[in-house]
Amino acid sequence: MLASHPEKRISFNRLIRNGDLVIVYERHDNMKAVTVSEGSVLQNRFGVFKHSDWIGKPFGSKVFSSKGGFVYLLAPTPELWTLVLSHRTQILYIADISFVIMYLEIVPGCLVLESGTGSGSLTTSLARAVAPTGHVYTFDFHEQRSASARDDFERTGLSNLISCGVRDIQGVGFPDEFTGLADSVFLDLPQPWLAIPSAAKMLKQDGTLCSFSPCIEQVQRSCDVLQSRFTDIRTFEVLLRTYEIREGQMESFRGDDNGSNGSIPCKRRQCSDGNYVLSNPTSSSVMVRPCGEARGHTGYLTFARLKCFT
Amino acid sequence: MSSENNNNNKSRMTWEGCSVLLDINDGDRLVFARLSPAAKLKIGNKNCSLQPLIGCPFGTVFQLDSSSDAAAFLSPFQSKGSVNNTEEIKDGQFQVESKDGQPSGESKDNRSLIDNNTAQSLTGEDIEDMRRQGAKGNEIIEALIANSATFDKKTSFSQEKYRLKKQKKYAPKVLIRRPVARSICEAYFKKYPLKIGFLRVDTLSLLLSMANVSSNSDILVVDMVGGLLTGAVAERLGGTGFVCNSYLGQAPSMDIVRIFNLSDEICKRIVRTSVSDLLSQKESPEQNPKHDVGSLESQSNDQMNASVSMEEISHSSENVISDVGAENAENSSFPALRACKAIKAGEKASQEMIDSWKENGFSSLIIAAPDLDTWTLVKDLLPLLSNSAPFAIYHQYLQPLATCMHNLQLEKMAIGLQITEPWLREYQVLPSRTHPCMQMSAFGGYILSGTKISSS
DSSP states (O other), X not given: OOOSSGGGSOOTTOBOOTTOEEEEEEETTEEEEEEOOTTOEEEETTEEEEHHHHTTSBTTEXXXXXXXXXXXXXXXXXXXXXXXXXXXXXXXXXXXXXXXXXXXXXXXXXEEEEEOOTTSHHHHHHHHHHTTTOEEEEEESOHHHHHHHHHHHHHTTOTTTEEEEEOOHHHHOSOGGGTTTEEEEEEOOSSGGGTHHHHHHHEEEEEEEEEEXXXXXXXXXXXXXXXXXXXXXXXXXXXXEEEEEEEEOOOOOOTTGGGSOSSSOOOOOOOOOSXXXXXXXXXXXXXXXXXXXXXXXXXXXXXXXEOOOO | OHHHHHHHHHTTBOOTTOEEEEXXXXXXXXXXXXXXXXXXXXXXXXXXXXXXXXXXXTTOEEEEEOOSSSOOEEEEOOOOHHHHHTEEEETTEEEXXXXXXXXXXXXXXXXXXXOSSOSBOOOHHHHHHHXXXXXXXXXXXXHHHHTBSSGGGSOHHHHHHHHHHHHHHHSOEEEEEOOOHHHHHHHHHHHOGGGGTTOOHHHHHHHHHHXXXXXXXXXXXXXXXXXXXXXXXXXXXTTSSEEEEEESSSOOOOGGGGXXXXXXXXXXXXEEEEHHHHHHTTSOTTTOHHHHHHHHHHHHHHHHHHHHHHHHHHHHHTOOGGGOOHHHHTTTOOOOOOSOOOOXXXXXXXXXXXHHHHHHOBSEEEEEOTTSOHHHHHHHHGGGBOTTOEEEEEESSHHHHHHHHHHHHHTTOEEEEEEEEEEEEXXXXXXXXXXXXXXXXXXXXXXXXXXXXXOO
């Protein structure tokens, strides 16, 4: 997923090879991760797609099924991965993920601790942010979940940046070997306040912590515990509103048309179709409105910074 | 790994010549400064040297000590355990807890407070006398409290509020923060949002994620937000790949890049080129003579700019004090760091680089150009991206993005198109008094994102 070397990054000349992970795009809300394997096929409502047809094509290509249906083959990114990964737990989405990385001030070379691993949605973005020289140590007390996450990181090619541990962070804290070494700690735990003293021990001076909690009661207790060793304690909620667009011809009222007094709409203008906009962009307008449904709540993000003692 | 860690640790301490963000009195004033033994910062009517700040861990709090008429100086703030462990400043409000961590059952209220200006028995002259006799800021505050007839009648919340107000005046605090994308964006958004095109920190973070900014990638940006975007991308690249700042006409200002403490290794990865230079390489001259003229013009612009920035740099290296933009900060504008070490961020991209991008394509594109027509820019720049490359376009207004999205759909240039608007709400979290903050930023801009597809 990430270019470990400049030559390996996505380019006009980087063609799909046997064994590559591709994101098969049907629609923006319908994507799937597929590992290309010569001899395999992908079957969906558009027909049967032969992997062998994909090999040698550039990423971003449109490929056709036996029935003439088509999909696009995209190079995986952490954002696309978040949309296709298998949900073993509730996951974090792009708004929270991007804000966490920015607010924790994670840059290449950072050492980051995370618990729990969950489905690895955030972990993938953490790995991108610390690459190429940093490392993410992620812990989950669920052995099978941790193993599945490890398999995923193998598949997305991030295993050199991420180490998965099976550990009950709420119960026993982070391993002592990281004491004073962590640039940032991220907690997504049911009782984060139990892990905060250990997180404080792991952080460098002025290091950053974030705790993600869906419920305000969790935030309340966490903030109480944070007071003693942390400063700059701030809680946020970040959401996304998405917009849909439509090209519209609106009916207009014209008093003189049809001899009517203007209360009746004039004749509908013929709707053009096909290449209307480009040939005559003023004849119709693009209208925008917010989508009717949205995610109304994900969780509260509480950030804090380890106090500095001189 | 150990050498990486050392570098990382080093960036957690200030050094002579480093850029810092000084947060004075919990965000009341924010000043970008470059530390040097001669640098001075004016706080209130006192000029104090920034020398003591050199070699400190970022995150250290200093307090201004201005006893007597002698020069004021900053010394590390000593937290007096009992007071500071129970005090947390939050959006100008205070949390005070009793020993057991529960809010103390207050029975006091404001029924007996009368606003007739007689509560304080110390006069301005008394305070000046104290100062002349060498009283420290904290001693003056204690005296003011002792001489306030109403202090004891206040609730503990308003007692703390009173204490804070006096502390800000008589013993101001200065917090040293690291100038990184987050703190720089927040500081500008708070004090001088126009300069960064009203780009809020959550929007900036989305741009970086949506455009898959990661090490070893070559990111094409159009940055007309003062260099904030370029700096933020360079920070994420960490000295690998390239951020190519492209522009129409004259190269825009990249002042803000210099506020980041970017290493030379990272600065080398910031280059600039005109859009017409990028495009003219793709076409033969007779096919599109217009582009050629454009590129000639912009070349001469480049030369002009190069000489200007040279001058700026040589002028600055001899004048380090002028760094501190303290005086003007009150006017809600950050003076650019006039004096800065000669970092070479933003060199002109070599022909070799441009040819390589032409052959391989950029890994992604980010545009934050409030004054350029979005669709014409995207139509020109998108073909420069490799296939399957993500892009993210910021705008303060919705319509240019809607039109651009519509045209991208019609021309089948991209998929996964989406216009999003982030919404950010901060909370006050206090025992029994948790609620959203009373003030919030209602608008952080719009983003159009998508993935470029193969045209063949």
